[in-house]
Amino acid sequence: MSIEKGLPAGFNPDSFDAIVVGAGYAGATCARRLAESCGFKVCVLERRDHIAGNAYDYVDEAGILIHKYGPHIYHTVNDRVNEFLSRFTEWTDYQHKVLANIHGTLMPVPFNHRSLKLAFGDEKGERLYQKLVDTF
Known part of the structure; x- marks a missing residue:
């Protein structure tokens, strides 16, 4: 009410x-x-x-x-x-993609796991990701 x-x-x-x-x-x-x-x-x-x-x-x-x-x-x-x-709605298909151009590389925004790998390479990006997960 x-x-x-x-x-x-x-x-x-x-x-x-x-x-x-x-x-x-x-x-x-x-x-x-x-x-x-x-x-x-x-x-x-x-x-x-x-x-x-x-x-x-x-x-x-x-x-x-x-x-x-x-x-x-x-x-x-x-x-x-x-x-x-x-159960309560019909969906309208929508793809929302926001990318930032950082030194010529398009990266997802907000910054995420994939962004770390693009910015720092697979190995270092994965290590940074794990540190963030462990810390926060």
């Missing part, structure tokens, strides 16, 4: 097993999982008049899809996450 103008009269938090604050990606997912997996009666409180948090979009009067808070790109390598979300 939207709490943009405050909680509704007679709201009783004791009538729910869980109260989730925020209906963005995390809040909506938590609420859904609590309801489906745990059988909880869940109340979602959202201060805005819409769900989806900063990823909210809508079709305007001219039929144009508007990203109210700016465009968002979803990406994951986690099959469970992708399977869960695919």
Whole structure:
């Protein structure tokens, strides 16, 4: 429920097993999982008049899809996450690639494992990667 103008009269938090604050990606997912997996009666409180948090979009009067808070790109390598979300949406294929030209070599941005190998060579790049993984 939207709490943009405050909680509704007679709201009783004791009538729910869980109260989730925020209906963005995390809040909506938590609420859904609590309801489906745990059988909880869940109340979602959202201060805005819409769900989806900063990823909210809508079709305007001219039929144009508007990203109210700016465009968002979803990406994951986690099959469970992708399977869960695919129950609720159809996907538009999109390839997002950002490369930096560093001394004539195109490297992925943000800097990652592959970037280290391109910048320092396979062997040294791998050693640096392992040091980063071990340290952080």
